[in-house]
Amino acid sequence: MTDEGFNRIMDFLAPGKPLRKGIDRIIEANLGALIFLASKPEQYLENGIIQLGFNLNSDFLPEKVYELAKMDGAIVLNSEANKILFANVQLNPDKNIASSQTGMRHRTAEKISNQTDDLTIAVSKRRNSVSVFYKKKKHELLPEGIIFERLNQEITIAQRYKQSFFNQIEYLNNEESRKTVSLSDVAEILSKGLLTIKITQGVDKYLSELGEISGSVKLEYEEILRSIPKFVGAIIMDYHIEDLKYQKSEDSIEIFKDIKLDDLVNLYTISRMLGYEVSSDDELEERNIVPRGYRILYSTKLPPVAVKNVVENFKNLPNLMEASFEDLTNVTGIGKRRAEIILGALNRKKKENDFEEKEVNKQ
Numbered sequence: 311m312t313d314e315g316f317n318r319i320m321d322f323l324a325p326g327k328p329l330r331k332g333i334d335r336i337i338e339a340n341l342g343a344l345i346f347l348a349s350k351p352e353q354y355l356e357n358g359i360i361q362l363g364f365n366l367n368s369d370f371l372p373e374k375v376y377e378l379a380k381m382d383g384a385i386v387l388n389s390e391a392n393k394i395l396f397a398n399v400q401l402n403p404d405k406n407i408a409s410s411q412t413g414m415r416h417r418t419a420e421k422i423s424n425q426t427d428d429l430t431i432a433v434s435k436r437r438n439s440v441s442v443f444y445k446k447k448k449h450e451l452l453p454e455g456i457i458f459e460r461l462n463q464e465i466t467i468a469q470r471y472k473q474s475f476f477n478q479i480e481y482l483n484n485e486e487s488r489k490t491v492s493l494s495d496v497a498e499i500l501s502k503g504l505l506t507i508k509i510t511q512g513v514d515k516y517l518s519e520l521g522e523i524s525g526s527v528k529l530e531y532e533e534i535l536r537s538i539p540k541f542v543g544a545i546i547m548d549y550h551i552e553d554l555k556y557q558k559s560e561d562s563i564e565i566f567k568d569i570k571l572d573d574l575v576n577l578y579t580i581s582r583m584l585g586y587e588v589s590s591d592d593e594l595e596e597r598n599i600v601p602r603g604y605r606i607l608y609s610t611k612l613p614p615v616a617v618k619n620v621v622e623n624f625k626n627l628p629n630l631m632e633a634s635f636e637d638l639t640n641v642t643g644i645g646k647r648r649a650e651i652i653l654g655a656l657n658r659k660k661k662e663n664d665f666e667e668k669e670v671n672k673q
């Protein structure tokens with residue numbers, strides 16, 4: 311389903327919306343229904359697609375549509391679904407239009423939608439399901455409970471990946487202080503980060519399906535997508551074989567936009583997308599790479615242009631770690647205040663390094 315199609319469906323059919331309430335009542339009562347949201351009712355009457363029935367032209371209410379579903383035939387609404395136009399209608403789609411559905415109700419719903427480009431809904435009496443036909447696609451509306459279950463499952467998986475990504479960031483910090491970062495370390499952490507993003511983005515369809523009742527899961531979804539892409543992007547900028555031209559760190563994720571889900575666990579593919587040709591595990595593990603310093607600089611919240619200038623000047627993190635206040639203020643766009651902010655971040659990192667060194671020596 312395209313976003314446009316899916317969003318239009320959800321405009322009418324998200325849980326809690328009047329039409330959805332009517333449909334829920336029809337299902338609860340074990341009834342069926344064929345509902346047609348007609349954009350050009352006059353024309354359809356004239357050319358015989360719609361054959362009356364009752365002419366109602368009455369405001370939409372969930373209870374009314376439920377009562378009308380007890381009758382045979384289709385219910386016709388206007389395209390905004392706020393008026394019930396006709397009931398007990400016979401729909402006559404063009405006989406030449408094919409349908410992949412079984413059962414007259416579903417076949418008619420599909421054909422009418424394909425013929426008119428309007429939205430039709432088949433509520434099955436026997437199957438307890440709701441099929442929505444729109445823009446030559448079929449969408450099954452799942453019961454709320456099942457959507458919640460799937461949403462929770464997916465977000466739990468995303469949270470697990472997020473945790474594992476943050477654990478790996480700690481590991482990367484240590485490796486960066488020891489200057490022993492390998493290509494495989496970077497590929498692995500990017501794999502975790504990119505998977506977190508991809509899985510989280512995947513729950514979007516459930517969230518729009520649930521609309522306003524999606525609750526706290528939506529907050530977690532927004533939180534992950536607000537924070538993780540920035541971290542992932544900064545790592546890409548730090549370790550890509552070329553100094554990428556992106557200003558905002560998260561924009562660099564674009565280089566992975568066409569990667570398939572399966573390839574996100576393939577460290578060779580990720581390395582290749584970072585510009586490194588490697589063909590063995592040894593190469594992956596033994597190839598030492600040095601960060602440019604983007605990650606630490608982005609964490610200072612300095613404007614991206616200033617960050618770029620600093621990286622262009624010092625080339626890599628080890629050089630940057632040696633920078634003095636004066637070295638920093640010599641960079642275009644870095645005044646005294648910004649130099650102090652950068653030095654503050656570098657000093658914190660040095661302290662972490664010292665602590666890490668002491669811990670290693672203790673062992």
Ligand SMILES: Nc1ncnc2c1ncn2[C@@H]1O[C@H](COP(=O)(O)OP(=O)(O)OP(=O)(O)O)[C@@H](O)[C@H]1O
Pocket residue numbers: 342343344381382383384399400401402412413414415416417418433434435436437
């Ligand atoms: N062309 C049509 N116009 C209006 N109503 C129709 C049309 N075709 C079927 N229906 C309605 O659908 C009802 C059920 O038809 P049928 O059992 O063949 O469909 P179905 O797709 O198998 O649906 P279900 O899964 O609910 O049994 C009919 O009694 C009628 O009310």
